[in-house]
Amino acid sequence: MSPRRHRSPVNLTRDTRQSDYSEIHMKYVIILGDGMADEPLAELGGRTPLEYAEIPNMDRIAREGRCGMLRTVPDEFEPGSDIANLSILGYDPRTTYTGRGPLEAASMGVSLQDGEIAYRCNLVTVRDGMMEDFNAGHISSTEGAELLRDLDAALGDVRVYPGVGYRNLMVVSRALGAETTAPHDIVGQPIEDYLPRGGDAEILLNCIERSEEVFADHPVNRRRLQEGKTPATGIWPWSGGKKPSLAPFQEKYGLSGGMISAVDLLRGIACLAGMEVIHVPGATGFLDTDYEAKARYAVNALDRLDFVYVHVEAPDEAGHMGSVEEKVRAIERLDEAIGIVLDRPDTTVAVLPDHPTPIRYKTHTMNPVPFALLGKGRDDVQAFSECEAAKGSFGLVQAPDFLSLLFS
Incomplete structure (x- = not known):
């Protein structure tokens, strides 16, 4: 692994000046790296995997967009992908959650x-x-x-x-x-x-x-x-x-939605919310998943849908393994795939984890996670990480309010 360098802005294929976004707010994508957030690690020179990894596309979203921190797990719940992803999709677990099963x-x-x-x-x-x-x-x-x-x-x-x-x-x-x-x-x-x-x-x-x-x-x-x-x-x-009841996504937001994930948990939330489940060949729910195929399918789905939620499990699996190298690699491979989404000009893009899965603990924690939105103005954040996003202009946001913020 090579340490992350300070990068100057690069030449882009898409003009992402704020004036463009004032005219176009047609499509929306969330790219979620499960368990991507972490803590500073001695193996990485006191940096987190997000700070260490080479992630020019996530950095671009942060640099040209706005950032903040997201609280995805209410205090009364254990930190898990079920609670966190329900929350991010706008379904308050205090009224909708019955269990993961x-x-x-x-x-x-x-x-x-x-x-x-x-x-x-x-x-x-x-x-x-x-x-x-x-x-x-x-x-x-x-x-x-x-x-x-x-x-x-x-x-x-x-x-x-x-x-x-x-x-x-x-x-x-x-x-x-x-x-x-x-x-x-x-x-x-x-x-x-x-x-x-x-x-x-x-x-x-x-x-x-x-x-x-x-x-x-x-x-x-x-x-x-x-x-x-x-x-x-x-x-x-x-x-x-027991079987929960979720309000239909289309009725809740007035937008059509789709889900890309290799794991049944996320697909199940989508089914219960009436979202389209988009099956991607090569999506495995593990480190060997086809990151770029997920991005391509997301871009194609936006021809018929207003919103696509792209869930990638690999960083979480690496966190549970306690593998610093695999976690950095998963984050970097996800970042490469994000470039495919950024090539589409009519799309507001969000990137975030659902919860931290720190290498040190090999399990989830409930700390707030960083997020960046491209297409909702710009602040002074220059890179995507836990520390940098905390300086963002959105401040601390409660997860059930996140999609309303994205779609506003």
């Missing part, structure tokens, strides 16, 4: 009936009572589906549905709910203190035990061990809830 169920086409609760269901690796890996070595979707098919046959009334990679779904009938913990929050810790508690706890614990039995000598795990990969030793259900 039902949001992902909507994306997967799983219709929840009265009395049913959907739980997010990770494939995990637990050894000697410790949460070793919250994603079972980033197990593939094909392998996960094979494991869950056999588990589903062993569970009876409880149903499991394969999703993307380690991210899957469990539905419990006649459910009461349970207090659960996200597995990515307890990596390296004993699971005993974080097992499900409350109404559905007995059901969920039984499902965890059955998964350990089914997976113990499963052909998928035998193959993974032979290949030197981490096995999926069981499931971990968490963040359950």
Whole structure:
């Protein structure tokens, strides 16, 4: 990795003087790097990954636009992509959020009936009572589906549905709910203190035990061990809830909207809000995602839609891995893709994370995140980072107000 340099303005293919934007406010794009915000790191000379990375396009948005900080997680909630992205899209989690599971169920086409609760269901690796890996070595979707098919046959009334990679779904009938913990929050810790508690706890614990039995000598795990990969030793259900109700996006803002994301959480929010879900070949929800394809599909979608929300999971995954190098690389690859969006002249562009995923903690925090808007005037900020955006003219904004600010 090479340190970020102070850059002079470069020659641009698009004239972005403020006078242009006073005439054109037709299309809108949010480019969201999940977990992109961080803390200063000794490995980066006391800089954050955003400060260190070479990100000329994000810097351009900040330099030619306006910046601020966004509070995406209310105090009474745990910091997570579900809460943060609902908030950014203008849906106050205090009145709309029921759990992560039902949001992902909507994306997967799983219709929840009265009395049913959907739980997010990770494939995990637990050894000697410790949460070793919250994603079972980033197990593939094909392998996960094979494991869950056999588990589903062993569970009876409880149903499991394969999703993307380690991210899957469990539905419990006649459910009461349970207090659960996200597995990515307890990596390296004993699971005993974080097992499900409350109404559905007995059901969920039984499902965890059955998964350990089914997976113990499963052909998928035998193959993974032979290949030197981490096995999926069981499931971990968490963040359950009943089907929520979201106001239609079109009615809420008077604009048509689309969602580009590889993860069911974001697609589910879009489905419930009546937004178009735009499927992009090569979008994986991991470090190897096709960043440029997401940008191209977003630009093309603007021919028929007013607004597109482009979600990229990779920086968050790198944060959970604790990999400084991968996080910087993910941010830089996202920045390259942003250039494709900036080539479209009739578009107001916002760039931001949903929450920090600091390398030091390997999980989410609830600190406000930086944002930059190109097409809403200009302030004195010269680069896109946590520290610089805090100097922006927008100040501190509450996330449920963000789209109203963008569309105003």
